[in-house]
Structure formats: structure tokens, C-alpha cells
Amino acid sequence: xxxxxxxxxxxxxxxxxxxxxxxxxxxxxxxxxxxxxxxxxxxxxxxxxxxxxxxxxxxxxxxxxxxxxxxxxxxxxxxxxxxxxxxxxxxxxxxxxxxxxxxxxxxxxxxxxxxxxxxxxxxxxxxxxxx
Amino acid sequence: xxxxxxxxxxxxxxxxxxxxxxxxxxxxxxxxxxxxxxxxxxxxxxxxxxxxxxxxxxxxxxxxxxxxxxxxxxxxxxxxxxxxxxxxxxxxxxxxxxxxxxxxxxxxxxxxxxxxxxxxxxxxxxxxxxxxxxxxxxxxxxxxxxxxxxxxxxxxxxxxxxxxxxxxxxxxxxxxxxxxxxxxxxxxxxxxxxxxxxxxxxxxxxxxxxxxxxxxxxxxxxxxxxxxxxxxxxxxxxxxxxxxxxxxxxxxxxxxxxxxxxxxxxxxxxxxxxxxxxxxxxxxxxxxxxxxxxxxxxxxxxxxxxxxxxxxxxxxxxxxxxxxxxxxxxxxxxxxxxxxxxxxxxxxxxxxxxxxxxxxxxxxxxxxxxxxxxxxxxxxxxxxxxxxxxxxxxxxxxxxxxxxxxxxxxxxxxxxxxxxxxxxxxxxxxxxxxxxxxxxxxxxxxxxxxxxxxxxxxxxxxxxxxxxxxxxxxxxxxxxxxxxxxxxxxxxxxxxxxxxxxxxxxxxxxxxxxxxxxxxxxxxxxxxxxxxxxxxxxxxxxxxxxxxxxxxxxxxxxxxxxxxxxxxxxxxxxxxxxxxxxxxxxxxxxxxxxx
Numbered sequence: 120x121x122x123x124x125x126x127x128x129x130x131x132x133x134x135x136x137x138x139x140x141x142x143x144x145x146x147x148x149x150x151x152x153x154x155x156x157x158x159x160x161x162x163x164x165x166x167x168x169x170x171x172x173x174x175x176x177x178x179x180x181x182x183x184x185x186x187x188x189x190x191x192x193x194x195x196x197x198x199x200x201x202x203x204x205x206x207x208x209x210x211x212x213x214x215x216x217x218x219x220x221x222x223x224x225x226x227x228x229x230x231x232x233x234x235x236x237x238x239x240x241x242x243x244x245x246x247x248x249x250x
Numbered sequence: 251x252x253x254x255x256x257x258x259x260x261x262x263x264x265x266x267x268x269x270x271x272x273x274x275x276x277x278x279x280x281x282x283x284x285x286x287x288x289x290x291x292x293x294x295x296x297x298x299x300x301x302x303x304x305x306x307x308x309x310x311x312x313x314x315x316x317x318x319x320x321x322x323x324x325x326x327x328x329x330x331x332x333x334x335x336x337x338x339x340x341x342x343x344x345x346x347x348x349x350x351x352x353x354x355x356x357x358x359x360x361x362x363x364x365x366x367x368x369x370x371x372x373x374x375x376x377x378x379x380x381x382x383x384x385x386x387x388x389x390x391x392x393x394x395x396x397x398x399x400x401x402x403x404x405x406x407x408x409x410x411x412x413x414x415x416x417x418x419x420x421x422x423x424x425x426x427x428x429x430x431x432x433x434x435x436x437x438x439x440x441x442x443x444x445x446x447x448x449x450x451x452x453x454x455x456x457x458x459x460x461x462x463x464x465x466x467x468x469x470x471x472x473x474x475x476x477x478x479x480x481x482x483x484x485x486x487x488x489x490x491x492x493x494x495x496x497x498x499x500x501x502x503x504x505x506x507x508x509x510x511x512x513x514x515x516x517x518x519x520x521x522x523x524x525x526x527x528x529x530x531x532x533x534x535x536x537x538x539x540x541x542x543x544x545x546x547x548x549x550x551x552x553x554x555x556x557x558x559x560x561x562x563x564x565x566x567x568x569x570x571x572x573x574x575x576x577x578x579x580x581x582x583x584x585x586x587x588x589x590x591x592x593x594x595x596x597x598x599x600x601x602x603x604x605x606x607x608x609x610x611x612x613x614x615x616x617x618x619x620x621x622x623x624x625x626x627x628x629x630x631x632x633x634x635x636x637x638x639x640x641x642x643x644x645x646x647x648x649x650x651x652x653x654x655x656x657x658x659x660x661x662x663x664x665x666x667x668x669x670x671x672x673x674x675x676x677x678x679x680x681x682x683x684x685x686x687x688x689x690x691x692x693x694x695x696x697x698x699x700x701x702x703x704x705x706x707x708x709x710x711x712x713x714x715x716x717x718x719x720x721x722x723x724x725x726x727x728x729x730x731x732x733x734x735x736x737x738x739x740x741x742x743x744x745x746x747x748x749x750x751x752x753x754x755x756x757x758x759x760x761x762x763x764x765x766x767x768x769x770x771x772x773x774x775x776x777x778x779x780x781x782x783x784x785x786x787x788x789x790x791x792x793x794x795x796x797x798x799x800x801x802x803x804x805x806x807x808x809x810x811x812x813x814x815x816x817x818x819x820x821x822x823x824x825x826x827x828x829x830x831x832x833x834x835x836x837x838x839x840x841x842x843x844x845x
Contacts, residue, residue: 121506122504122505122506122509123505123506123507123513124506124513124514125392125396125513125514125515128383128388128392128505128507128513129392131380131383132383132384132386132387132389135380135381135383135384136384136385138384139374139381139384139385141253141256141310141311142256142258142310142311142373143310143311153335154335155333155334155335156334156335156336157334159335160333160334165289168254169254172254185311186254186311187311187312188254188255188312188335189312189335189336190334190335190336190337
């Protein structure tokens with residue numbers, strides 16, 4: 120790296136800010152959680168995860184969204200699964216999420232605030248899960 | 251492709267000694283072996299502050315907070331969390347709660363904290379300037395260079411109300427303003443990183459975790475007062491901090507954020523490191539400057555103040571690490587923002603190194619005005635082993651003891667002084683019922699005897715005299731008039747010493763006499779030390795009617811000087827006993843008697 124000018128410093132800061140924003144969770148109210156259990160990964164959860172990451176990046180909403188991974192959500196028959204939590208909307212679990220669906224979830228659910236109907240699979244009812 | 255996950259490994263000195271470097275290397279190795287090295291970024295950061303439970307590994311964005319991690323755990327962390335997205339439950343800080351309840355903010359240790367100085371510690375990799383830049387690093391320098399004049403910078407600090415964090419609380423803006431207005435072309439900026447209080451490590455952790463914040467502040471100071479040269483005076487026994495500072499300076503120069511014509515502004519500023527040999531007196535600003543010049547570190551009378559005649563007799567600003575680390579944030583967020591934090595006269599936050607008999611020892615940053623009770627009992631989690639709180643020493647060997655009844659005082663420079671202690675640099679040592687105040691006072695006085703530079707008589711002779719008196723009280727050879735003697739010598743030292751080392755050396759003794767006179771008198775009149783810490787005043791014996799002959803004490807005795815047959819009462823040979831108290835602690839039947 121050669122000595123920077125003011126413009127270069129500002130550009131570098133903007134670039135790196137997006138990287139480091141991904142690490143932060145404070146003040147972010149939207150959470151997208153990808154099920155990355157063995158079943159999820161086998162069914163293509165990694166591809167879905169990367170597609171979500173790319174879509175969030177494309178919309179420039181990285182500062183508001185946490186993209187986390189979790190273990191198996193128990194919906195192994197419709198893996199890969201993605202849970203989306205947006206304030207003011209019902210917490211939703213999507214199943215059979217491929218790259219295209221993942222992109223649609225970000226475009227429609229997170230940005231346009233509309234559910235992606237054909238992929239909603241809810242978690243088992245609370246009363247049958249043992250604490 | 252962006253990373254999916256981030257693992258932050260604490261690289262502070264505390265966690266490094268717990269093998270965090272090995273954990274870091276194992277994580278890298280495992281990530282490679284298990285094929286996720288492009289998905290998870292593993293970063294070594296500065297101190298998280300929660301040293302009690304180190305080494306710490308934090309996984310983001312999941313916010314899994316792992317404590318007491320061992321190098322061998324790396325394989326499981328990668329296999330479970332990076333590959334399968336599951337937390338390693340056994341390593342979580344609070345294993346009893348579900349993940350969703352286990353956010354960092356929910357750990358009581360972090361709840362009352364507010365981080366300005368430590369904003370980047372445990373967040374960024376201190377050896378990577380780009381991560382600092384990403385967190386608004388060098389934005390303050392950019393702002394002053396292109397949008398402000400020197401006097402604007404000083405006005406902003408005045409609005410902020412920032413005061414020196416090294417101890418005395420002198421307004422920073424005034425220091426800068428006096429230096430700016432002092433005649434002369436050559437002026438210097440010094441960062442005082444000669445942190446010497448026993449138990450204090452705030453400044454070390456700040457440099458280890460976020461060295462660029464100090465460098466940026468020094469450049470801002472240089473611009474404000476018209477100086478092109480800064481020195482960081484840091485003690486040689488902080489090798490990790492020195493290494494990170496060297497890397498930071500080299501990177502800042504490479505990126506053109508230090509050196510000639512910074513960002514094309516025409517302003518040039520350079521920083522050099524000077525190592526101190528670790529003398530406590532060199533934390534005193536005039537002694538520090540003599541040492542930096544290559545002379546023996548001894549204080550000189552003030553005035554003239556460093557602002558007029560400092561390093562090599564040139565006008566000099568000398569600020570401590572924590573003070574400087576606040577400055578980039580004040581510039582970017584504004585003095586008014588800063589002034590809203592804390593109390594009216596003591597604005598902002600203060601970092602404390604919380605140590606001693608407290609459950610969560612560690613590095614704590616709280617807004618001024620927080621009470622000591624909140625720090626010790628909420629953040630610190632109370633006293634170890636459920637023992638009774640006795641007092642807390644703030645300000646190290648220059649401060650005093652603060653007792654239970656004063657714990658609800660909001661912390662500020664003024665309130666601590668009113669309680670007979672001082673803010674000091676931020677060491678906070680908690681004592682419980684097992685600590686003897688006479689013994690503690692003797693310890694601090696011994697420290698001052700060792701560290702007195704010997705230049706002025708009140709300090710050189712006074713510390714020795716006070717030590718001798720304290721020593722004989724702990725041996726049961728004191729007399730009641732000794733208390734008045736201690737007070738008289740202490741007051742003379744306070745008034746007549748050349749610098750604050752001698753001027754404050756009597757504080758621990760004077761404040762303990764004030765609060766625990768009875769305890770001193772018990773040593774003097776009854777030759778008793780109720781805590782058993784003063785070994786000359788305590789004897790251990792075994793009550794034959796209670797002893798069942800379990801032999802546990804005899805097994806634990808390191809001498810050994812306890813004898814007896816199984817199932818028969820045991821006997822301690824008092825002539826050989828070293829009074830370690832092991833037998834007393836280990837006996838389940840209350841048969842060992844201390845008196």
C-alpha cells in the first residue's frame with residue numbers, strides 16, 4: 120500500500136466498513152438464520168447462505184441484517200431451511216431454499232416486507248417441543 | 251466472497267498466558283483441515299476485559315461467548331460451529347440458559363459497561379490498520395486536517411470536558427491550549443504509557459487491543475498545538491503492547507497516516523517509541539521526560555510546567571494512554587456528545603482494572619457517576635467465596651481504601667478525593683474480611699520505599715520511617731503513639747514532597763487508620779491480627795476435644811509439623827509452624843484454633 124490520499128482513505132473505509140459490519144449485531148433488528156446441520160448442508164444450505172449474503176450485499180442493507188447459522192431446525196424433510204425474523208412481521212421458517220429462493224426471500228420478505236408464500240414451513244407447534 | 255462467520259480470539263496478555271495464541275493457531279489449522287477456511291475468518295483481537303474467564307473466544311454473528319477455552323477445543327469449535335452451525339454448549343459462559351438468552355449484552359459483566367476507550371478492544375485485529383479504519387479510524391484525524399483549525403480542536407475538547415485519566419484529572423484542553431500558546435517552533439507530544447500501579451493494566455490493554463487510537467490521537471494533538479514529533483514512553487515489561495505499537499506505527503506510515511504530508515494536507519507527524527526500565531517514578535511527567543532524554547528519571551520542581559518547558563526544554567503536551575484513546579471519538583462524534591456521558595464535572599467514561607477478591611476480575615469501562623457498588627457487585631459479581639467485603643483500594647499506592655458505607659458514592663474525580671482516595675490511573679483492588687489493613691498498608695509502603703527516587707528528603711526518609719513503624723506494628727511491637735507518628739509523618743510527606751509519589755505515598759496508611767483504627771489497636775494492644783495475615787501475631791493449635799484424628803491437616807501441612815496417630819487428636823509443633831493457615835482452612839471439624 121502506497122501512501123494514501125484523502126479520497127483513497129475514504130474509499131478504503133467504506134469498503135472495509137461493509138466487511139466489519141457483518142461482525143456486528145448491535146442495533147440490527149433483522150435476523151436471517153440458516154440451518155446448517157448435516158442435513159441442511161447436504162441439501163445445499165451453503166449455496167443458500169451465500170445467495171442470501173450476496174442479495175443482502177446487493178441491496179446495501181448489511182448494516183441492518185444479521186446473517187447467522189444454526190444447527191438443524193428439525194424440518195429435515197424440507198432442508199435447506201431459513202428462518203427470517205423481521206420486526207412487525209411474523210417469524211417465518213422457509214423450507215426447500217435454493218439459491219433462487221434465497222434471493223427471493225431477501226428481495227420480497229426482507230426488503231419488500233411480503234411473505235414468500237410457497238416456501239413457508241413452520242416449526243413444530245410449541246406444545247410438542249420439550250423444554 | 252464474504253465470510254459467513256467470524257471467530258474472535260482474545261490476544262490480550264492475560265489470555266495469551268492462557269495459551270490463546272495456540273488456540274488461535276489451532277483454529278486456523280482446523281478451519282483449513284475441515285475445509286471451512288474461506289467461510290470463517292479467525293481474528294486475534296485485543297482484550298475483551300473479562301479476564302477472569304479467559305481465554306475467550308467469541309463467534310459472530312451468532313454471539314456465542316466461549317470462556318476458559320483450551321487449545322484442544324479448537325477442533326470441536328470448528329467441527330460443530332463452523333461446519334454444522336451448532337454451538338459448543340459446554341464452553342458457553344452461561345450453560346444453564348438457552349442460546350437466545352445468552353447474548354453478550356446479557357452477561358452481567360457487560361451490562362453496565364459503556365465502551366469508548368475500549369471501543370475496538372476485542373472487536374478488531376489490532377495488527378491490521380484496515381480494521382481500525384473500518385471502525386471510523388483516522389476519521390478524526392481526517393476531520394481536523396481538512397475541516398478544523400488548531401483552536402477548533404481545543405474548543406471541541408473544552409466542550410467535551412475531557413480530563414486527564416492518569417490520575418489528577420487536569421483538563422486536557424487547557425494543557426493543549428497552554429502548549430499551543432507557548433512560544434517556540436519545536437514542540438512535542440508524549441504519550442505516557444508508563445503504567446506502574448500494582449494491579450493496573452488499563453493502558454497496556456488499550457495499546458494491545460487498539461494501538462492506532464493512541465497514534466491517531468497523538469497526530470491530532472500534534473496538529474492542534476503545532477508539533478511534528480511524538481514519543482510513546484512505554485515500559486519495557488509490556489512486550490506485547492510494544493510489538494503491536496511497532497506494527498501499528500509501521501502500518502500508519504505505510505498508509506501515509508503518519509509521516510510527511512499526511513493525506514496531502516501538508517501536515518507532518520512522526521511517532522517514536524521509547525522504552526522505560528520500569529520505575530514507578532517515571533510515570534510522573536517531569537521524571538518521565540528526564541528519562542526520555544536519556545537521564546536518570548527523577549522529578550524536577552514545577553513550575554515551569556511541561557507546557558512551557560518540557561522535553562528538551564521545549565513546550566510539551568504529555569497525556570496518558572486512556573486520555574488519548576478518547577480523543578478520536580470526541581472529534582468524530584463531537585464534544586457535546588461526550589459531555590452528556592458521565593457527571594457534570596467528570597465527563598465521559600473511566601476504565602478500571604478490577605482485581606483482588608472479586609468474582610469477575612477484568613477490565614471494566616463505565617460512565618463516570620457509576621457507583622463503586624455497581625462495579626464491584628454487579629459487574630464484578632461480588633466477593634469471591636461469599637466472603638464479606640472489607641474495602642476497595644482505588645488509585646493504587648497513591649490512593650486510599652474505600653469502605654462499605656461509601657460504596658454508593660457516584661465515581662468522579664471529586665467524590666473519590668472527598669473519600670480520601672483518588673481516581674488514579676484506575677487500579678481497583680477489592681479486599682475481603684481475610685485481608686489485614688495493616689499488612690496491606692505495609693505492602694504499599696514497601697512499594698513506595700522501593701520506588702522512591704531519593705531526590706527529596708520527605709519521600710526518601712518519610713517512606714522508610716513509615717514502613718519501619720508499620721512493620722513493627724505487624725510484629726506486635728508497636729505502641730499507641732505510633733498511630734499519631736504515622737499521621738504526623740504522613741501529613742509532612744503529603745505537604746513537602748517534590749512529586750506526587752511522595753505526596754500521596756501516605757494515603758493508604760492514613761485512610762486505613764481513619765477507617766480501621768480498631769484493627770491497628772488490636773495489633774498494638776492485644777498483639778492480635780484477626781485475619782491471621784500478620785504471621786508473627788497468630789498461632790495455630792488443635793483443640794483435642796474436637797479433633798477426631800482424620801489426619802487431613804497433617805497431610806496438608808507443608809512443613810510438616812503436625813503429628814498424631816489415626817483417630818487420635820493431633821498436635822501442632824508451634825516452634826516449626828510457618829503459619830500458612832492450611833490446617834485451619836482444611837479442617838472440617840473446627841478443631842484447628844487460630845489466635
